[in-house]
Amino acid sequence: MSRLAVTEAELHAHVDSLLPESRRVEVDEYLAAHVEDAQRLRAWREQNQALRVWFDPVLAESLPARLRRPAAGSFMRPVLRHAAVLAWLALGIVAGWYLHDYDMGKSADTTAFAHRAVIAHIVYSPEVRHPVEVGVDQEAHLVAWLSKRIGGNLKVPQLGALGYQLVGGRLLPGSQGPVAQFMFQDGSGQRLTLYVRNGAGDSKETAFRYAQERGVSVFYWIDGRFGYALSGEIDKAQLLHVAKVVYQQLNP
Amino acid sequence: MDGRDPDFVQHIPRLRRYARALTGDRGRADDLVQDTLERALKKFHLWQQGSDLRAWMFTIMHNVYINQVRAGSAAVVTALDDEISQPAIRATQSDRLEILDLQVALLRLPEEQREVLLLIGLEQMTYDEAAGVLGIPIGTVMSRLSRARERLRALLAGGGAQTALKVIK
Numbered sequence: 001m002s003r004l005a006v007t008e009a010e011l012h013a014h015v016d017s018l019l020p021e022s023r024r025v026e027v028d029e030y031l032a033a034h035v036e037d038a039q040r041l042r043a044w045r046e047q048n049q050a051l052r053v054w055f056d057p058v059l060a061e062s063l064p065a066r067l068r069r070p071a072a073g074s075f076m077r078p079v080l081r082h083a084a085v086l087a088w089l090a091l092g093i094v095a096g097w098y099l100h101d102y103d104m105g106k107s108a109d110t111t112a113f114a115h116r117a118v119i120a121h122i123v124y125s126p127e128v129r130h131p132v133e134v135g136v137d138q139e140a141h142l143v144a145w146l147s148k149r150i151g152g153n154l155k156v157p158q159l160g161a162l163g164y165q166l167v168g169g170r171l172l173p174g175s176q177g178p179v180a181q182f183m184f185q186d187g188s189g190q191r192l193t194l195y196v197r198n199g200a201g202d203s204k205e206t207a208f209r210y211a212q213e214r215g216v217s218v219f220y221w222i223d224g225r226f227g228y229a230l231s232g233e234i235d236k237a238q239l240l241h242v243a244k245v246v247y248q249q250l251n252p
Numbered sequence: 253m254d255g256r257d258p259d260f261v262q263h264i265p266r267l268r269r270y271a272r273a274l275t276g277d278r279g280r281a282d283d284l285v286q287d288t289l290e291r292a293l294k295k296f297h298l299w300q301q302g303s304d305l306r307a308w309m310f311t312i313m314h315n316v317y318i319n320q321v322r323a324g325s326a327a328v329v330t331a332l333d334d335e336i337s338q339p340a341i342r343a344t345q346s347d348r349l350e351i352l353d354l355q356v357a358l359l360r361l362p363e364e365q366r367e368v369l370l371l372i373g374l375e376q377m378t379y380d381e382a383a384g385v386l387g388i389p390i391g392t393v394m395s396r397l398s399r400a401r402e403r404l405r406a407l408l409a410g411g412g413a414q415t416a417l418k419v420i421k
Contacts, residue, residue, distance in 0.1 A: 009394045012401070016372055018379065043405045050408075051273065051374040054354050058269040064282055067264060067289070123279065214286060 006030045011037060015044045065233050066122060066215045110209070110227065112175060114220040117195035117229030118213045120172055120181050125191040125233075132168030132183050142169050146180040150198045152225055157194070157249040159184055162242055164192060192232040192242060198225055208243060210236060219243040223250060260292060263309050266375065270310070273370050274317065276359045284320070288313040310375070310385045314367065321363055357407040365400035368393055 006027055013019040014027050031038040124131055134142040139156070147154040149171050156166060164184035172179045174197050182194040208221050217239045220229035228250075230243045267288060271281035292299075292312050299308050358366055371382040372393075379397075383390045 008398055012394065012397055013379070016376075016379075040402075040405065043408075044401045047369075047401060047404055047408075048373040050354050051370070055269045055273045055374055058272050059265045061265075061268070063264060063268075067268075067282060067285055 006037075011041055012044070015041055015048065064126060068215075110220065110222065111211070113195075113197065113227055114209070114211050114218050114229050115213065116174060116179070117193070117220065117231050118211075118216045118218050120179075120195055121193045121216050121218070121231035122214060124170065124181065124183065125193060125231075131191070133170035135168040136166045138168075139166065146171060149178045150180050150196065152198045154180060154196060155250055156182055157246045159192075159242065159245065162245060163187060164242070167191070190232070190234060192230060192234075192239075194246065195229040195231065197227045208240070208247075210240070212236075221247065223247070259305065260289060260309065263306050264289070266306070267309060267313055270370055270375055271313065271317075273355070273358060273374055274366060276355050284313060284317055287316045287320075291316060304381075307377075307381055307385055310371070310377075311387075314385055314387075317367075318363075354408070357404055360407055361400055361403055365396045365403070368396040369400040369404065372397060 010019060010023065010027055014024060019027060031041065134145065136142075143154055143156055146169055156169075159165070163186045165186075167183040167185050169180055169182040172181055172195075176197070176199055178198075180196045182196070184192045184194070208219050211218050211220070216231050216233055217236055218229050218231040219239055220227065221243075222228075228246070230239065230246060232239050232242070264285065267285045268281060271284040271288075272278065275281045275284060288309065292309055295312065299305065358369075361369065367386060368382060371377045371385060372379065377385070379390050379393050383393045386393070
């Protein structure tokens with residue numbers, strides 16, 4: 001009989017159930033006579049099984065909001081309907097992240113700032129075990145530490161009346177130096193982050209600006225030396241309400 | 253819905269599973285999925301009605317991932333070629349190092365081998381499909397698959413003679 005030699009590719013195809021039935025019998029005969037190859041096949045098959053055991057649970061996980069919300073909105077709808085979102089994304093990509101802030105005007109700088117705030121929100125707000133570096137139990141230390149690091153007297157707004165309690169804060173690298181992030185949480189676990197940088201310029205501009213990116217809403221404004229960005233996965237009106245309270249408390 | 257809308261949503265869990273195994277990091281994996289979805293949305297007019305949407309989305313994810321790796325936008329494990337010896341790993345607890353963690357072992361594979369292994373072993377694509385997603389000839393798929401499986405086998409066995417991985421007792 002002129003039986004073809006078994007190739008390495010066929011051994012893999014056997015493991016992956018991609019071998020035609022007729023050939024499978026022949027390869028099985030080959031394996032019966034070649035112990036080492038049979039062992040390799042067994043190991044490969046175990047790898048496939050191990051991959052499924054390890055990673056199939058991901059299929060059952062509930063989707064994080066940032067993947068769910070765009071899916072429910074922009075991904076299910078015609079593109080034009082979300083032109084604003086796309087425009088923002090395009091702007092964020094072009095202006096915010098890859099290019100150097102200092103090459104651009106003020107508005108690009110603040111846009112980049114808001115973008116960074118959103119990224120920081122996305123990174124830290126889902127954290128279960130380590131959402132902050134310093135917790136609210138050490139609030140005085142937290143404020144003193146962050147004030148020292150970003151170089152200015154920081155104040156933390158009290159948002160208890162709105163249902164949000166301070167969780168704590170952390171120090172982050174900004175585009176031009178250290179940045180502070182404070183995190184607040186309501187009874188349902190909804191989190192807001194307030195991102196603060198020093199050296200926002202001497203702008204007298206205090207207008208609130210709004211952006212939405214990756215399902216996160218952000219209001220940002222400049223107040224004296226500080227730039228602020230309040231981010232949350234809540235709707236614009238609710239976030240604006242909180243932003244106004246923050247602004248008022250910081251400007252008594 | 254007018255029937256032209258992308259049915260992306262049903263593929264998200266599989267994209268996440270693949271991305272998780274590929275990156276070894278939940279946040280980075282979801283970033284990758286999100287970037288993929290955004291790009292898929294922008295490029296949706298290029299998708300050919302009736303063709304395999306899953307393969308198309310995995311192709312986009314591959315391109316996004318490769319761009320990220322090339323840009324060095326994240327701490328990506330350096331692809332170590334088979335010929336390059338790996339640094340010895342010092343056993344910390346037991347006297348014999350065993351890489352029981354499949355994720356750790358996966359991350360020791362070069363990106364290109366890891367992708368092939370996962371598309372076939374985890375995502376259960378055919379060799380043709382994997383070649384299409386990765387934009388490489390099927391022969392390259394087979395050689396990468398073979399190297400990936402053998403290296404993973406050695407890694408999971410605790411560093412066999414097949415690799416340069418050394419175990420320090």
